Amino acid sequence: MTGAPPTYAIRSRPNGRLTARIARSMLAGDGLEAFWSWYTERAALSAHRVTRIPLEELSGWSTDPETGDIGHDSGKFFSVTGIDVHIPGAPVPRWSQPIIVQPEVGILGILVKEFDGVLHCLMQAKFEPGNANGLQLSPTVQATKSNFSRVHRGKAVPYLEFFRDSARHGVLADVLQSEQGAWFYQKRNRNMIVEVDGDVPVGENFIWLTFGQLHRLLRVENLVNMDTRTVLSCLPFTSQDSHPLIVIPEDDFHQALVRSCSAVEGSLHSMPEILSWITGIRAQSEVVTRVTPLTRVPRWHRSGGAIVHENGLFFRVIGVDVAGGSREVASWSQPMIEPSGNGIVAFVARRIDGVLHVLVHARVEPGYVNVMELAPTVQCTPGNLGALPLEARPRYLDVVLNAPPELVRYSVPLSEEGGRFYNAVNTYAVVEADVDVEDGADYRWMTLHQLAELLKHSNYLNVQARSLVACLHSLSS
C-alpha cells in the first residue's frame, strides 16, 4: 500500500512499436571488437581455480547422517535430496534419483536502454564454477534470494533495485519459468527484461550490447550462458502484424524464419488447438513424485566422495572448491551435478507454405510443477541411451544426427547453468527436415510466434526449448 493513486485514464493496447525497436537493435550487430577486448581482459582478471573435492570436505555444507541429504549450514541456497518417480506408461515407468531442491525464486534480469535510438542490453561477464569456459555472458542480474538477501554476507548484487522496483521502469517481460526438470525439483526463476531511461553507471564487469551483437555471440561456443538465453527467449521478438524484418529477406530460410515470427502469416494448427492438445496431455498424464532421503535412493551410492549411479551413467553429484576471483565472495565450496556426457538439444524445423515451423515435443519430467512442458524435438544425452529401453530413444534423434550439413541451420555447444551444473554442455541445433508427424502423437509443428505467445506465461516451454528459441531468433537478423 504505497504510492499515490494512479491516474484513471485508458491507454490503448501496445502497437507494434516495441517489435520495431527490437528489430532495429537486431540489425545493429557490428562492432564487436570492443566487446572482445573487454571480455579478454575480464577473463584474465577473473581467473578462478576450481578443484574437485570429496563431498565430505565441503565447507559450510553438511551431509545429514540420517537422510544422507546435503544441505548448507544456513538452511538456505539449495539442498540435494532424493526423489522417487512414477510415470505410468512411460518407457521407464519408475525410477529414483538424486535431485536439487531450491524452493527460492531467483531473479534473472536484463536491463535495456536506448542509445541513439538503438536498444542495448547490459550484460555481465560472470564466472561460474561449472562453466565450460569459466567466464560467460550473463544477464545484468542473476541472483537467488539467498544471494540478494545476502546470506553469505558478500557484496550487494548490483542493479538489483531496477528489478525489485520494476514498476517504476518499463517492464518488457516478467515471467516465472522452470529450469531443468530432470535435475531440479520444481525450481522456478523470474525472467525479467526492464527498460530504463536515466543514467546507468556501468560496472567493470558489465557492457552494453545490442540484440544484434548478442545474436552474433550466440554463435560462439559456451559464451552466452543459459540464464541469458532463457531471458532473451521471453522478449517479444515477434509481431501481431507483418514483421519489420520481413523487408530484408536474405534467402528463403531467413524469410521463412521471419514470417514464422508474425501472427498474420498463419500456422498449421490454431492456438486453441495447441492449447487443447497441451491441456489433454496434462489432464491425462500421471506423474507421481515423492521426495525421499538420499540414503533410500536405490542404485545410487556415495563413492569416492561423490554420489554416483551404479552404472556410472546419467550424472554424479560432486563437490567443488572455488578460489580467487571477483565474485560476491572470494572463495567457496559447493555440491554440483556433473552430467555423464554431452547432450543434444535440437529442433527439427520445416517450412509449411513458406512459414518455418519447429517440431515441439510434449515432455514429462519429474521436476515440472505442471506435469508436462514443451521441449525441443530431441533432448537427450546419447551416452545414456544404451542403458535405457529402446522406446526411450528419442523418436527423431537420427533425423538430427544424419542431417546433411546444408540443412543444419544452427549447431553450437552451449553450457547449462554453471552455478549448479559442472561442465554440462549440450549441442544446440536447428535442423531442417520434412518429417511427417501423425495426429495424436506427442509432437506438434508450431511457429515462433505461437511459442512467443506461450512464453508470456509460466511453464509452457522448458529451459532447453527456451534456449533454442533464443538461438533461432539469432538467425533472423
Place this chain on the structure above:
Amino acid sequence: MTGAPPTYAIRSRPNGRLTARIARSMLAGDGLEAFWSWYTERAALSAHRVTRIPLEELSGWSTDPETGDIGHDSGKFFSVTGIDVHIPGAPVPRWSQPIIVQPEVGILGILVKEFDGVLHCLMQAKFEPGNANGLQLSPTVQATKSNFSRVHRGKAVPYLEFFRDSARHGVLADVLQSEQGAWFYQKRNRNMIVEVDGDVPVGENFIWLTFGQLHRLLRVENLVNMDTRTVLSCLPFTSQDSHPLIVIPEDDFHQALVRSCSAVEGSLHSMPEILSWITGIRAQSEVVTRVTPLTRVPRWHRSGGAIVHENGLFFRVIGVDVAGGSREVASWSQPMIEPSGNGIVAFVARRIDGVLHVLVHARVEPGYVNVMELAPTVQCTPGNLGALPLEARPRYLDVVLNAPPELVRYSVPLSEEGGRFYNAVNTYAVVEADVDVEDGADYRWMTLHQLAELLKHSNYLNVQARSLVACLHSLSS
C-alpha cells in the same frame, strides 16, 4: 500415435467470426417457456431424498483409525484429510483445517451446435445432493475420472466421447482450472467447450439453450450450477476488434461493459504490466502447506458424527445419504463440506474513460498450485469475520454492502459445486463504485477482455472470479 498425417497447409489466424457467432447466440434470449416446462418436469421426476447421517454411518466410506482421514473403500473419488498452512505476513499466518484431496482431473464440458445459424449449448438437468434447489443446470458432461472409468459400476457418462476425442470436433476452449482453494487441495478440472456438426441425440435430461437463454437463467437463484459458470467463463465472448454487440448500446453501463470486452478499447494497465504484477506476487509470496492426518489438526474435532471447528465456524464435514432419482447410481452416501453460512462474492466495477473495469484481488489460498490466483474484489463469509483479526476483513466489503441499489448491477445467490459442498450458497454481485486503489496494493483494475486473455490459461482466475465473469457477460446482451 494414431491417425493419418495431417495436410501440411497453413491456416490464417482465427478472425472475429467466432465472437460474432457467439454474439448472435447471446441476442437470442427469448423463448424460455419450453425450458421451464421441461425443467419443472425433470425436477418432479428426479426427486431425491437427502438425509444427513453421521460420518460413521457412511456406506462405502471409512475413517482410517490411525489418521482419522476419510476415504472411499475403492481408494478412488476423493478423501478428506488435514492440512497445515503457513503464509508469512498474512493476517492469519498459521492455521490447520480439514481439506478435500481429489487428485483426479475431471471433465466439465459443454457441447455446442448451430441450429439455423445460432449456437446452442447442450445443457443437463442434474441433481447433486448439496444443491440448494436439488436440480440445477449443469454442463453436458460433468464427470470425474472415477465417474467415467465407472468405479461405481453405474451408467456410462453420456456424450463423454465428444470430449475424450475432441480433436475430431471444433474445440472452442479447453483449459485446466482450479476449484475452491480453501476446501480443495490442488484440485483441477478440464473446462471444455466443443462444437459439433452432425446429429446429436438429446437425452431426456438434456436441452439445447442459446447463450442468451443461459444468460437470462443466470439471473435466477441457484439454477445455473458452478460447473456451467466456470465453463462459460472460458468462452471467447471478447473480441480483438470492435465488439459486435457495441451496435446495441442500451444504456451507458451496457455500452461500458461491451467496450470492456474488446481489445481495441484499451485498458488502465497494459497486459505486460498485469502479468508482471502477478509474477511479482507469485515470486514473493510464500505459502507453505503440508498435508497432515486429520487427527493432528488442532481445534477441529469429530463431534456428533461430523468434523467441526471448536467455534462452530467456517465449515463442517458432514455425511449425507442420498436415495432415489435418476443419477448414474440410484443411491449412495458420501462426506460433504457444509459451510457455516452464506457468503458474498463481488466485483467492484468502475468505468474508466467509458470502459468498464473490475477490481481484481490477488488472493493467496492454501490449495492453489501456483500460490496466488485472481479473485473477486470481495470474497468472504461475513459470519466468520468476527472470529478473525480485523485485517482479515475484506478491504472493500463495506463498499459492496452499502452500495446504493441503482449501482448494484447484478446480485443473485448461486450454489457452489453440489457434489462436494452441502448448501454452499454465495450471493454473486457486481457493484459500481468509484473507489481509488493505490499503486502497489494487491488489487488491480482490469477489463473483461484482459480477464478473457488470462482465462485461456490455467490458474490465473479462481473459480469465484470465473463465476462472476460468466455473470458479467450475461449482462451484455
